[in-house]
Amino acid sequence: MQSAVGGSVVQRAEFVFAAAAMAAQPLRLAVFRRAGEPRAMALLRLRPGLPEVFVESQMPLGAWLQAPQESLTELARALLARLPLGLRLGISQIDPRFVAPPVSPLVSTLPYIRTPWLAVxxxxxxxxxxxxxxxxxxxxxxxxxxxxxxxxxxxxxxxxxxxxxxxxxxxxxxxxxxxxxxxxxxxxxxxxxxxxxxxxxxxxxxxxxxxxxxxxxxxxxxxxxxxxxxxxxxxxxxxxxxxxxxxxxxxxxxxxxxxxxxxxxxxxSRVEFYGPLKEWHTRWSSESRDIYHANVHAGPLARGLVSALRRAPGSAA
CATH class of the missing domain: 3.40.630.30 (Gcn5-related N-acetyltransferase (GNAT))
Structure with missing residues (x-):
């Protein structure tokens, strides 16, 4: 699917599933289809109410892949609707080159790192x-x-x-x-x-x-x-x-x-460093962008409930 929707080489199955083989907990594969054709795919860690897209330390990007015409917000909400008590989906390390940060009251985004790249x-x-x-x-x-x-x-x-x-x-x-x-x-x-x-x-x-x-x-x-x-x-x-x-x-x-x-x-046509921007990078390139995290809520009530859970003593939400 990566080659069809234009994701990064580090989102190819050979990379993502090699990293997944090292996961300490079982993962679930989610596929979104339109007219029988896959339009989005993700590997998930299932936490009660708060599932997360899989990512490991050796992975520059999280295991979330989608066609550029699709909406991250709507895809995530459709996924949450299929999961037991799906309140919020956490998606780490998203590249805006492929998925622009959503603008929605149901989505909160957070910069992860600024990463350099070089146009060849x-x-x-x-x-x-x-x-x-x-x-x-x-x-x-x-x-x-x-x-x-x-x-x-x-x-x-x-x-x-x-x-x-x-x-x-x-x-x-x-x-x-x-x-x-x-x-x-x-x-x-x-x-x-x-x-x-x-x-x-x-x-x-x-x-x-x-x-x-x-x-x-x-x-x-x-x-x-x-x-x-x-x-x-x-x-x-x-x-x-x-x-x-x-x-x-x-x-x-x-x-x-x-x-x-x-x-x-x-x-x-481009070199990607996919790491935090450091001074030495600037000697080789002047180009950079922010990789980001996103939390997508199932709806307004779900967002309010997650906020309440976060305020509870000892909460990990």
Whole structure:
């Protein structure tokens, strides 16, 4: 359905259901049809009266997909009408590129993150010339420093399904040596997300929709980005780099030729970072937008009841 309604590559079934396989609780699939054709789809966590659209930490967007002509408010209310005591539907991480924030007294929205993106159009030379002087000069000096030390700078792109296991294993080894390991969020061989990324990337690679971009100093892997692409969209899912290379920036040394290949290739029209906007993003792009959450109530009475429940002591509504 994602390809039919124009959702993101991270809303393809191969991605969403791989994440759903890790869910601690059972999920329900809801499908809305018109004249027998699916017009909306969602994976749900069923809470009494307050169902939620499924989302996990590795998912940039919630598991809600709809045709652009449909109304999010009416779809959600139709779904609530089919659920026992359906008062409010919580939908997290909605991209306004596909679903504009509803304007309705039955809907409350909340900004989630501001996320950067990059339009890939025109010539790469023009794009690069428009970057800040500091970025361009800094990367040039880094290359000169590596060359002066006799260190060969090399990048590669892995695309084949057979390469994904190695790509994820190498990524995990690199990330496990960084700051994320201290926080317990690094993708490591014994982390549940290791299997998720390996299996998911293998399935996408089998369809020609996965790329892992890697940067080496000599034979030493120093940066890696796990990426998906489909219908002109290129999503950078995860990035890691060797922190011991500071003050060099291997992630930037990887990203420049990666973006150059996207501009020159002609198949990609936009790059999505799908993460919180940070200062370093602004060196590469000036474009961003807000991802948002929405709560849709079944009706005015339902909204009043939910408000009353929220005021009750110990309420989780």
């Amino acid at each position: 159009s025109g010539r790469y030379a023009d794009y690069w010339a428009a970057r800040g002087k500091n970025l361009r000069a800094n990367l040039r000096k880094q290359r000169e420093k590596l060359a002066a030390q006799g260190i060969a700078l090399r990048t590669e792109v892995l695309r084949e399904p057979a390469d994904m296991a190695r790509a994820v294993a190498d990524y995990a080894a690199l990330e496990s040596r960084g700051w994320k390991a201290g926080e317990g969020t690094a993708v490591s061989p014994d982390h549940p997300q290791f299997g998720f990324y390996r299996g998911m990337l293998e399935r996408f690679a089998a369809r020609g929709l996965a790329q892992v971009h890697r940067c080496f100093f000599g034979d030493r892997l120093v940066a890696s980005e796990l990426c998906l692409l489909d219908q002109g969209e290129f999503v950078i899912l995860k990035t890691t780099y060797d922190e011991s290379t500071a003050p060099l920036s291997p992630a930037s040394l990887l990203r420049q030729p990666m973006f150059e290949s996207l501009f020159d290739g002609g198949e990609v």
